[in-house]
Amino acid sequence: MHNDPIEHLISLLSRLPGLGRRSARRAVLKMLMDPAGKMLPLADALRAAADSVRPCEVCGNLDAESPCHICSDRHRDRKLVCVVEGVADLWALERAHAHRGTYHVLGGLLSALGGTGPDDLSISPLLRRIEGDGIEEVILALPATVDGATTAHYLTDRLKPTGCVVTRLAQGVPIGGALDVLDDGTLAAAFKARRPL
Amino acid sequence: MHNDPIEHLISLLSRLPGLGRRSARRAVLKMLMDPAGKMLPLADALRAAADSVRPCEVCGNLDAESPCHICSDRHRDRKLVCVVEGVADLWALERAHAHRGTYHVLGGLLSALGGTGPDDLSISPLLRRIEGDGIEEVILALPATVDGATTAHYLTDRLKPTGCVVTRLAQGVPIGGALDVLDDGTLAAAFKARRPL
Numbered sequence: 001m002h003n004d005p006i007e008h009l010i011s012l013l014s015r016l017p018g019l020g021r022r023s024a025r026r027a028v029l030k031m032l033m034d035p036a037g038k039m040l041p042l043a044d045a046l047r048a049a050a051d052s053v054r055p056c057e058v059c060g061n062l063d064a065e066s067p068c069h070i071c072s073d074r075h076r077d078r079k080l081v082c083v084v085e086g087v088a089d090l091w092a093l094e095r096a097h098a099h100r101g102t103y104h105v106l107g108g109l110l111s112a113l114g115g116t117g118p119d120d121l122s123i124s125p126l127l128r129r130i131e132g133d134g135i136e137e138v139i140l141a142l143p144a145t146v147d148g149a150t151t152a153h154y155l156t157d158r159l160k161p162t163g164c165v166v167t168r169l170a171q172g173v174p175i176g177g178a179l180d181v182l183d184d185g186t187l188a189a190a191f192k193a194r195r196p197l
Numbered sequence: 198m199h200n201d202p203i204e205h206l207i208s209l210l211s212r213l214p215g216l217g218r219r220s221a222r223r224a225v226l227k228m229l230m231d232p233a234g235k236m237l238p239l240a241d242a243l244r245a246a247a248d249s250v251r252p253c254e255v256c257g258n259l260d261a262e263s264p265c266h267i268c269s270d271r272h273r274d275r276k277l278v279c280v281v282e283g284v285a286d287l288w289a290l291e292r293a294h295a296h297r298g299t300y301h302v303l304g305g306l307l308s309a310l311g312g313t314g315p316d317d318l319s320i321s322p323l324l325r326r327i328e329g330d331g332i333e334e335v336i337l338a339l340p341a342t343v344d345g346a347t348t349a350h351y352l353t354d355r356l357k358p359t360g361c362v363v364t365r366l367a368q369g370v371p372i373g374g375a376l377d378v379l380d381d382g383t384l385a386a387a388f389k390a391r392r393p394l
């Protein structure tokens with residue numbers, strides 16, 4: 001129906017998460033109104049990111065430098081490592097300013113169904129970091145799912161011989177969350193883990 | 198928080214219609230998992246579109262060729278021209294396979310509030326096409342808004358001396374539309390324009 005370059009661009013854009021065909025079309029039309037101001041800068045930004053961004057050799061974060069800007073920040077506490085499933089979770093914790101230490105990206109979760117075993121995750125590098133860098137506390141910031149709990153359990157076992165403290169994020173009622181819309185599992189867990197005021 | 202290339206890319210992407218910051222971030226993360234397979238092709242497609250796509254000198258459609266593939270298609274009826282506000286509407290009519298003739302993109306609508314007058318729209322080129330190409334019917338596919346109606350009215354006046362038939366799209370109940378969720382204006386218009394079965 002359309003000629004090649006427009007259709008091709010729409011179809012590539014519509015494969016991005018969050019963009020359907022309809023919004024990809026709108027985005028392309030908007031960019032075509034100002035190719036020099038909107039399309040070429042985006043093309044350059046994509047190429048620059050593709051050329052420069054790679055996983056941090058220390059923690060697995062994605063950054064233009066390796067070690068990444070978090071690992072090379074002298075103000076971060078290297079004795080405190082937060083273990084996350086992926087880079088998205090790392091970025092979310094950074095946005096929340098939740099953590100003053102460094103990170104370690106596992107690259108996934110143990111999953112019997114998904115066929116992900118310990119060797120598929122960045123666990124040996126984590127153990128090497130703990131031994132080499134004198135890490136004192138490992139905070140497991142893993143999702144509160146079956147796979148997340150399995151992975152946390154496995155990591156706790158593997159980290160026991162190192163002697164460092166292993167903690168996990170608190171589970172309970174989300175801040176600003178109304179009780180009556182929460183799922184039963186969260187409510188029951190929050191009730192059980194109630195704390196004195 | 199993040200380093201330059203990632204943040205820059207997210208901020209450019211999040212300016213596209215339909216993509217907020219959150220989905221731009223997800224899209225960038227997904228692309229960074231496979232830069233060579235996802236980012237570079239998109240960068241190339243953007244550059245190719247920016248370099249090749251321009252407005253058709255005849256109708257104003259955006260295409261890699263000028264005259265565009267519709268204007269140069271010998272199977273389309275050149276005596277039948279459909280006038281649209283913009284390229285988005287042209288594409289929508291093409292997707293619906295609604296029209297077997299050619300198009301003319303006005304580039305906007307008359308708007309007293311917006312300060313858009315007849316000279317800001319592609320009206321003289323339309324008149325030249327009608328005189329030069331022996332056009333027999335002009336179909337006004339303009340939005341059913343105040344500005345759309347004003348523009349249709351003005352065009353009908355301007356086209357009268359040419360002697361060609363001027364029609365507009367039917368207005369009424371959308372196909373598949375439930376009556377009780379329709380706005381009053383549409384319902385009243387559809388009622389008034391009822392047709393015998």
